Structure formats: structure tokens, C-alpha cells
Amino acid sequence: MEAGVLAALEGSGLAAALRGSTWLYPLVNTAHVLGVALLVGAIAALDLRMLGLWAELPLAVLSRVLVPVAATGLALAVVAGSLLFAAGASEYAASPLFRAKMALVALGIANALGYRLLRRRHPESPTLLRAAGTISLATWLAVLTLGRLIGYF
Amino acid sequence: MQRRTFLAQAAAAAALCGLAGRARAHHGWAWATEKEFELTGPIKAVRLGNPHGELTLGAADDGEDWLVEIGQPWRNRRAGLTDEILKIGTEVTAHGHRAVDPAQRLVKAERLVIAGKDYNLYPDRTS
Numbered sequence: 001m002e003a004g005v006l007a008a009l010e011g012s013g014l015a016a017a018l019r020g021s022t023w024l025y026p027l028v029n030t031a032h033v034l035g036v037a038l039l040v041g042a043i044a045a046l047d048l049r050m051l052g053l054w055a056e057l058p059l060a061v062l063s064r065v066l067v068p069v070a071a072t073g074l075a076l077a078v079v080a081g082s083l084l085f086a087a088g089a090s091e092y093a094a095s096p097l098f099r100a101k102m103a104l105v106a107l108g109i110a111n112a113l114g115y116r117l118l119r120r121r122h123p124e125s126p127t128l129l130r131a132a133g134t135i136s137l138a139t140w141l142a143v144l145t146l147g148r149l150i151g152y153f
Numbered sequence: 154m155q156r157r158t159f160l161a162q163a164a165a166a167a168a169l170c171g172l173a174g175r176a177r178a179h180h181g182w183a184w185a186t187e188k189e190f191e192l193t194g195p196i197k198a199v200r201l202g203n204p205h206g207e208l209t210l211g212a213a214d215d216g217e218d219w220l221v222e223i224g225q226p227w228r229n230r231r232a233g234l235t236d237e238i239l240k241i242g243t244e245v246t247a248h249g250h251r252a253v254d255p256a257q258r259l260v261k262a263e264r265l266v267i268a269g270k271d272y273n274l275y276p277d278r279t280s
Contacts, residue, residue: 019202022227
């Protein structure tokens with residue numbers, strides 16, 4: 001991103017309010033963690049089902065519960081995460097961990113959408129199921145780990 | 154089948170605990186040494202605000218830069234620290250604990266002394 005855009009974002013009233021707040025910042029932080037918890041909790045369960053665990057439970061039934069929970073979690077994490085980003089935009093944008101995390105978020109979303117498209121053409125393919133589940137599980141766990149590490153390096 | 158399921162669940166739980174443990178280890182004071190540490194120098198850069206403030210101090214003895222972690226806004230306010238006090242050029246003595254890794258010139262401050270006045274970020278801790 002352009003340095004000017006980052007500086008403008010960081011200099012905005014909202015970003016300044018977040019940086020100087022007593023409660024707003026920790027609450028937005030909490031919302032981000034809640035989003036990640038819903039996303040990773042739901043998607044990990046679904047991924048493990050796709051990898052063959054709990055084979056007696058119909059995937060379609062599990063998906064009806066877990067996909068909306070994961071999508072809601074993702075939306076919450078993105079909205080709250082954008083606010084946290086604004087509070088320190090240039091620092092985050094310069095962090096290799098943050099950039100890697102964003103690339104993996106994009107990969108995770110692309111994998112989910114790609115799986116939904118391919119499943120229509122190959123509804124019975126166990127290979128597709130296992131590949132999408134493996135990529136998803138690895139990607140979202142890596143996103144969570146990188147997200148946590150940003151604060152420490 | 155039952156056995157395989159149980160093992161997979163146990164492995165998943167262990168993996169998640171591992172991640173949580175790594176995250177927890179860096180909060181609080183666990184990453185810093187137990188020994189009291191003191192550093193004096195002028196402020197060369199300031200970044201205040203959430204999640205916590207940071208001062209770059211030029212060490213008085215060798216002129217090398219140190220990063221001093223101070224509080225989030227409410228903690229700094231409670232200690233009496235203001236943006237006007239924490240500006241570039243101000244001479245600061247930071248009392249606190251440095252990172253265990255000797256390669257890191259990083260201190261978490263418990264108390265700052267500026268112009269002979271104490272600004273105690275952690276009144277419950279000895280500093």
C-alpha cells in the first residue's frame with residue numbers, strides 16, 4: 001500500500017480514538033479474537049470431517065451449521081481486524097508476518113470458494129474433499145499463528 | 154474407528170494447547186529477566202497509544218538505542234505521564250526488566266524517573 005494512504009489511515013480520527021482509548025481498543029481486540037475463535041473453531045471441525053473423521057455424520061448437515069458460523073467469524077475478524085490495522089497501519093504494513101498472514105487469509109478464502117465451485121463439477125471426489133480440507137486446516141492454523149506472532153516480532 | 158477418532162481428537166487438542174502456550178509465554182513479564190534493570194538516556198523516538206507505548210532511548214553509556222515498553226494510555230495517565238513529558242530529547246531513567254535474550258535491547262518499564270520525579274507504571278511491583 002502507498003505510504004500516503006497508510007499515513008492518512010493512521011492519522012484518521014477513528015485511528016487516533018482507538019490508539020488513545022481505554023476500553024474501545026481492548027473491546028475491538030476482543031471482537032477480533034471472537035471472530036477468529038468462531039472461524040477457526042468451526043472450520044477446523046469441518047476440515048477434520050472432510051479429512052475423514054466422524055464419517056458417520058453427514059457432511060451436508062455439518063456444513064449447514066459450521067459454514068455460517070465460520071463465515072460470521074471471518075466477517076467479524078475482518079471488520080475488527082481492519083480497525084486494529086488502522087490504529088497502526090504503517091507498522092503492520094511493514095511487518096513481514098502481517099503480510100504473510102494477509103496472503104494466507106486470501107489463500108484460505110480462495111480455497112473455500114474454489115472448493116464450492118469444484119464440488120459442483122466433482123461432487124463425489126474424495127480427493128477434492130481431502131485436498132480442500134488439508135489446505136484449509138493448514139492455512140487457517142497458520143493464519144492464527146502468524147496473527148499471534150505479529151505482536152512479538 | 155472409535156479409537157482412531159479419539160486419537161485424532163487428542164492430537165488436535167494437544168496442537169491447540171501448544172499454540173496457546175506459546176502465545177501466553179510472551180504476555181506479562183515471563184519474557185523478561187527477574188533482575189531489576191536500569192537505563193538512562195534521552196528519548197529519540199516515541200510511539201504512544203494502544204496496545205502499549207514505546208520509547209526509543211539512547212543509552213547514556215554507549216549511545217546505543219534501547220526500546221522501552223511503557224503502558225497503554227490508561228496506565229500512563231494513571232502514572233502521571235503525558236504526551237508533553239514524553240517528547241523527543243527528554244532525559245529518562247527507566248527502571249524495569251530487560252528481555253531474557255541478551256541480543257534484544259528491549260526493556261519493559263515499571264517506573265520512569267524524569268527530572269527527579271517518579272512516574273510509577275506498576276505501583277504494586279518493586280522497582
